[in-house]
Amino acid sequence: xxxxxxxxxxxxxxxxxxGSDLSQGNVPETSDAELVHxxxxxxxxxxxxxxxxxxxxxxxxxxxxxxxxxxxADLSQETFLKAFRNILKFRKDANFYTWLYRIGVNTTLNxxxxxxxxxxxxxxxxxETEEEPALKELTSKxxxxxxxxxxxxxxxxxxxxxxxxxxxxxxxxxxxIEGLKHQEIAKILGCTEATARSRLYYAxxxxxxxxxxxx
Amino acid sequence: MNCDKARSYLPALxxxxxxxxxxxxxxxxxxxxxxxxxxxxxxxxxxxxxxQARHQTQLEAETEILRDFVPEFHRRLxxxxxxxxxxxxxxxxxxLLPESDGSQETSGFSVFRTPALxxxxxxxxxxxxxxxxxxxxxxxxxxxxxxxxxxxSSSRELPGQIASLHRGSVVEVxxxxxxxxxxxxxxxxxxxxxxxxxxxxxxxxAIVLQF
Numbered sequence: 001x002x003x004x005x006x007x008x009x010x011x012x013x014x015x016x017x018x019g020s021d022l023s024q025g026n027v028p029e030t031s032d033a034e035l036v037h038x039x040x041x042x043x044x045x046x047x048x049x050x051x052x053x054x055x056x057x058x059x060x061x062x063x064x065x066x067x068x069x070x071x072x073a074d075l076s077q078e079t080f081l082k083a084f085r086n087i088l089k090f091r092k093d094a095n096f097y098t099w100l101y102r103i104g105v106n107t108t109l110n111x112x113x114x115x116x117x118x119x120x121x122x123x124x125x126x127x128e129t130e131e132e133p134a135l136k137e138l139t140s141k142x143x144x145x146x147x148x149x150x151x152x153x154x155x156x157x158x159x160x161x162x163x164x165x166x167x168x169x170x171x172x173x174x175x176x177i178e179g180l181k182h183q184e185i186a187k188i189l190g191c192t193e194a195t196a197r198s199r200l201y202y203a204x205x206x207x208x209x210x211x212x213x214x215x
Numbered sequence: 216m217n218c219d220k221a222r223s224y225l226p227a228l229x230x231x232x233x234x235x236x237x238x239x240x241x242x243x244x245x246x247x248x249x250x251x252x253x254x255x256x257x258x259x260x261x262x263x264x265x266x267q268a269r270h271q272t273q274l275e276a277e278t279e280i281l282r283d284f285v286p287e288f289h290r291r292l293x294x295x296x297x298x299x300x301x302x303x304x305x306x307x308x309x310x311l312l313p314e315s316d317g318s319q320e321t322s323g324f325s326v327f328r329t330p331a332l333x334x335x336x337x338x339x340x341x342x343x344x345x346x347x348x349x350x351x352x353x354x355x356x357x358x359x360x361x362x363x364x365x366x367x368s369s370s371r372e373l374p375g376q377i378a379s380l381h382r383g384s385v386v387e388v389x390x391x392x393x394x395x396x397x398x399x400x401x402x403x404x405x406x407x408x409x410x411x412x413x414x415x416x417x418x419x420x421a422i423v424l425q426f
Contacts, residue, residue: 048285055284059276060269073280080288154268175226176265182227201223208257215260 032096039087047087051080054097057178058104064173065108065166067158075111079104101188105170112166153214160210168203175200216244221251229258308347 030049038046058079063072082103090099161169170189174180175196182193182200189196208215221244224237233242245251 048288051285051288055281056273056276059281060272063272063276064268069280073284076281076284077288077291081291084292153264154271157264157268172265175230176262177269179230181231197223197227200226204226204258204261208261211261211264214264215257 033092036087036090036096037092039084040090047084050096050100054100055080057097058100061101061173061178062104062108064158064161064177065169066112067162071111075104075107079107082107095187098184098187101174102190105188109166109170156211156214160207163210164203164206168199168206171196171199172203172207216240218244218248218251221245221248222254225251225255225258226262229255229262 030046032050032053035046035050039050055076059072059076062075062079063069066072066075079100083100090096161172164172167189171185174185174188175182180188182196185196186193221241224241227234228238228241233239245255
């Protein structure tokens, strides 16, 4: 998985769909395709613009996958370096952000799999697991009462996310946090739309159970 | 459409609205199913929590963590080492002359050390030693080609100066490069050279040029 994947053809080439805002301050209105083309011709400033355009979103995806700021920043850098090294292989009819996200997803999944403590899979959950002190605290009345700030709520959300398997977590991050559609998620993860939909459904069931007191 | 199938579409419906024929079917199901309506409401609340978390994370990232992201990208790019794959003669040499601590049979010859094949393995070993000697000898006299990233302050003078500024085992650099990176506000340029000739050594798995 070290080699970034070849992107699949896509109908669009500029913006990510969904509810997310792409604007990053003074980013020019040049299309992704044009910036990629200029980068391929040797214009490094064009790739800088692509970095500025997507660094925050890419970082968000990776952070919510691994819940660590330092590692997320490092993996984001690694993703852009891989993209830059392979920019000459990028096809004109492809979607840059789909390609970039796919590199980021693979880089992140490789990182997670190399870690010593793998995340808990949905299929591995058992009644004993649900009695874990951390999980009980997460869903307890006391936990709800104490969680008055947004920061604490976000912490609990991240804790819940980390308890999902990486495949389920990635779908939740890409859909619910990044606002991507199943079609785009399927391209990024290399699975079918039905698989992406199914993973999201089961992940939501689990998250709603864990976060019942917030819903 | 039953409840299970309808609920698998709820996250997409809550975020993007009804889409296609399936979306219409889900909406029709929801109109007559209070249980799924409640499930949709829970889905919306969950997504609302994630939306808040996302905005908070992005805000923090933009103001702190990602502030120097592009300069850091250029720094990493400039110091990057392009690792080359061992050539076929090197692979052959490594197979014939492996480094071993003596505690285990790690040699490629171990497969020949069975009574039935002892005679054959002796002949084969002799032939391979000769082949290995030839390959090893060729490595000491020929150059290999790889890639390298270099930084220099003047693009026009680079090809001429690179031969006199090289380090280590690099003996020749062709004047070709396939990418040019110029950091904003910096006079230095970074070149990604695609043909760098050099003499490989046993420990030489990577080449780097830094001026």
